[in-house]
Amino acid sequence: MSILSGSPTSSPTPDTEKKRKIMSDESHHASSLLKAVPEHDVRTLPSPTSYPSVHQTLLAMQSQIDAMSQKLSLLPTLQEKCHHLELKCQQLEEALLKTSEEFYDEHQKLYDKTRDTFLRHQCLIHCSKWEYSAPEIDASYWEAKGMSHDEVLGAESLLENFPQMAQEMRQGVGEDVEIFLHFDDGSPAFGEIFPHDETLIPHWEEFADALEKYRVPPRWFEDGYSSLKIINVEMPEEVIDLLDAATGWRNLGFETFHFGNNNFGRRGLEWALKLLQGNNSSLDEFILSRNSITDEDVDFVEQLCEGVKHHGSLTLLAIGECMTPESSTEEFRFGVMRTILERCREKLKAFDFTGNHVITHGDPFLRDFLRSNPGLESLRLRDNCLNDDDAIQIATALRHNTNLQYLALSGNDFTERGIAALENALFDQTSLNSAADSNHRCIIHLGDYDIENNVNGNYIGDATENRKRKIYKILSRQCREGSNLMHLDQENIVPEMMPNVLGMISTLESLRQYQEVRSDGELVEPIALVYEIMRGWKMPVLYDFRK
Numbered sequence: 086m087s088i089l090s091g092s093p094t095s096s097p098t099p100d101t102e103k104k105r106k107i108m109s110d111e112s113h114h115a116s117s118l119l120k121a122v123p124e125h126d127v128r129t130l131p132s133p134t135s136y137p138s139v140h141q142t143l144l145a146m147q148s149q150i151d152a153m154s155q156k157l158s159l160l161p162t163l164q165e166k167c168h169h170l171e172l173k174c175q176q177l178e179e180a181l182l183k184t185s186e187e188f189y190d191e192h193q194k195l196y197d198k199t200r201d202t203f204l205r206h207q208c209l210i211h212c213s214k215w216e217y218s219a220p221e222i223d224a225s226y227w228e229a230k231g232m233s234h235d236e237v238l239g240a241e242s243l244l245e246n247f248p249q250m251a252q253e254m255r256q257g258v259g260e261d262v263e264i265f266l267h268f269d270d271g272s273p274a275f276g277e278i279f280p281h282d283e284t285l286i287p288h289w290e291e292f293a294d295a296l297e298k299y300r301v302p303p304r305w306f307e308d309g310y311s312s313l314k315i316i317n318v319e320m321p322e323e324v325i326d327l328l329d330a331a332t333g334w335r336n337l338g339f340e341t342f343h344f345g346n347n348n349f350g351r352r353g354l355e356w357a358l359k360l361l362q363g364n365n366s367s368l369d370e371f372i373l374s375r376n377s378i379t380d381e382d383v384d385f386v387e388q389l390c391e392g393v394k395h396h397g398s399l400t401l402l403a404i405g406e407c408m409t410p411e412s413s414t415e416e417f418r419f420g421v422m423r424t425i426l427e428r429c430r431e432k433l434k435a436f437d438f439t440g441n442h443v444i445t446h447g448d449p450f451l452r453d454f455l456r457s458n459p460g461l462e463s464l465r466l467r468d469n470c471l472n473d474d475d476a477i478q479i480a481t482a483l484r485h486n487t488n489l490q491y492l493a494l495s496g497n498d499f500t501e502r503g504i505a506a507l508e509n510a511l512f513d514q515t516s517l518n519s520a521a522d523s524n525h526r527c528i529i530h531l532g533d534y535d536i537e538n539n540v541n542g543n544y545i546g547d548a549t550e551n552r553k554r555k556i557y558k559i560l561s562r563q564c565r566e567g568s569n570l571m572h573l574d575q576e577n578i579v580p581e582m583m584p585n586v587l588g589m590i591s592t593l594e595s596l597r598q599y600q601e602v603r604s605d606g607e608l609v610e611p612i613a614l615v616y617e618i619m620r621g622w623k624m625p626v627l628y629d630f631r632k
Contacts, residue, residue: 215255217248219287226284236277243267243279243318247288251295267316278346281319289324297331311367312341320349329356336364346375354378354385361392361399369398372437374405378421379412386421390428402429403437403465415444423450426461430454435463439493443469451475455482461489467530468496476503480510483524487548495532504531511542512555516576520559525551553589560590561609569614570621590614 222244227237246267320328342360347353353376361371371393378385393402402425408418422438429436443466445451455464476499483489494507507529513519525548543551563569578586590611 217251217291219247219291220284222284230282240279244288247292251291254295254299265312265314265316267314267318277317278348279318281321281324286323289327293327293331296328296337299337310341311339312343312370313337313339314341314343314345315347316343316345318347320344320347320353322350322352325349325352325356329359332356332360332363334359334363336366338367339365340367341370341372342368343370343372343374344376345372349376351382351385354382358385358388358392361389361396366397368396370401370403371399372401372403372405373407374403376407377409377412378404378407380414380417383417386424390425393425393429394432396432399432400434401437401463402433402435403439404441405437406440406468408441410442415442415446418443419445419448426450426454426459430457430459430461433461435465436461437463437465438469439465440468440496443471445471445475447474449478452478452482455479455489456485458486458488463491464489465491465493466497467493471497471499473498473500473503473506477506480506483507483510483527484522486524487526489527491528491530493530495530499531507531508542514555514559516572517556517559517578518576520555521552523552523555525549525555553592556589557608560614564609564614564617567617569617573618586618587615590618 222240224237224241227240232240246265250265337360342357342365344353344357349356354373357371357373361368393399404421404425408421418441422441422443425433425438426436471494475497476494479492479494483492499507509523511524511527511529513523525543528543544554560569563572573586
């Protein structure tokens with residue numbers, strides 16, 4: 086009977102009982118598993134309703150990633166701005182440093198001016214009570230010594246010079262201070278030496294005392310100049326000792342020391358060297374002339390080179406007429422010149438070795454030295470014993486030298502052969518190319534035949550203008566001959582260079598006007614050069630080249 090009908094149930098079959106038992110076992114097993122899981126873990130299991138919130142979280146994270154990417158895209162711009170800021174900071178630091186240095190310099194100048202003004206004021210106070218105490222020497226005293234009328238006049242002038250120089254040193258007057266003791270006997274030459282006399286000692290004492298108290302006046306202007314020159318006055322050891330005690334090692338502030346024809350021997354050389362090696366930081370020129378240097382003074386030459394080499398401001402050294410055949414050998418005289426030029430090549434701008442009887446015997450030193458193009462700008466070798474072979478070697482070197490601006494060679498043993506070589510070095514008129522390769526900076530002084538005043542030489546000024554002027558002269562000569570076209574072909578001037586040639590010609594009018602003042606007006610009008618060249622020089626080729 087079915088259940089709906091209310092009839093009793095039928096008894097279970099064996100298969101049914103088996104199925105029930107399996108289902109009961111599975112249910113019991115699931116229940117045991119659930120009991121094994123902690124209660125809170127069961128609660129933390131995600132429910133289906135939590136999936137939308139995870140999606141929103143992912144969207145928020147993506148939004149943050151996009152924002153971060155946008156910010157990262159601005160990083161190069163920020164880096165560039167940082168770089169500009171670093172540059173600005175660096176510029177500000179440099180400007181601050183420069184301002185600080187300028188301020189320090191101005192402060193130092195002001196301090197120096199104040200100190201110098203104070204010292205000068207002290208000197209003036211002291212000088213107001215000072216009187217020149219050395220006794221006068223009557224002219225009859227010198228006449229009794231057998232001096233001529235002109236020599237007596239020179240002696241009186243010297244004795245007037247002593248108190249004048251002493252007063253100027255004590256007062257420190259003027260921007261240009263020239264302490265200049267000299268004797269002039271009226272001769273047309275350099276002048277004879279005034280012999281030492283014991284009656285001059287009080288005057289030397291006054292001079293030394295003033296020199297000890299001397300302070301260079303304030304440099305209100307940058308072109309102020311001060312010098313100490315003692316020329317044509319004999320200075321024995323007694324006088325040198327007085328001056329040495331007055332000067333010591335302190336900075337005297339002079340820009341020039343010139344001691345000429347003093348017959349002061351080895352002691353005088355040592356004192357002069359002490360002035361060079363001392364603290365005279367303003368010194369620019371050191372000049373010794375007609376003071377004997379002998380073979381025994383090798384150590385003096387060595388110390389002189391070291392003093393010049395390590396001096397902070399010295400640029401000019403002159404050793405003139407200090408060596409003669411009677412006091413030195415040929416090897417020594419040439420060796421002194423060579424040693425100074427070699428050791429001081431990076432220091433000196435000007436070197437004067439006039440009248441020292443230099444003989445090279447064909448040694449190529451001068452050629453090699455000038456060819457190496459040192460920083461020397463002025464070289465004076467007048468009144469030596471250089472010959473034509475030396476002139477040719479010097480001329481060869483000048484083609485490779487662009488720094489030397491003045492070369493004095495008058496009074497040497499040159500003939501027309503040597504002079505022609507020197508002239509050719511400055512202006513080789515063989516061709517346009519040879520003229521362009523000549524030396525365009527150096528002025529050579531040769532006395533009677535003076536290349537510096539000759540149209541074939543260089544003028545003071547820009548080397549570019551000298552080069553252009555020489556080319557202009559060759560073009561003008563060839564234009565009068567009607568041969569410019571032929572020479573342009575021979576020198577392989579290609580059509581591509583025509584704009585350069587015409588452009589150069591267009592700048593020559595000012596040179597022509599300047600040249601006519603200094604020469605015989607041998608330069609043609611620039612328009613004549615243009616007409617000659619444009620009329621016949623490779624015109625078909627030029628037009629083809631343009632196409």
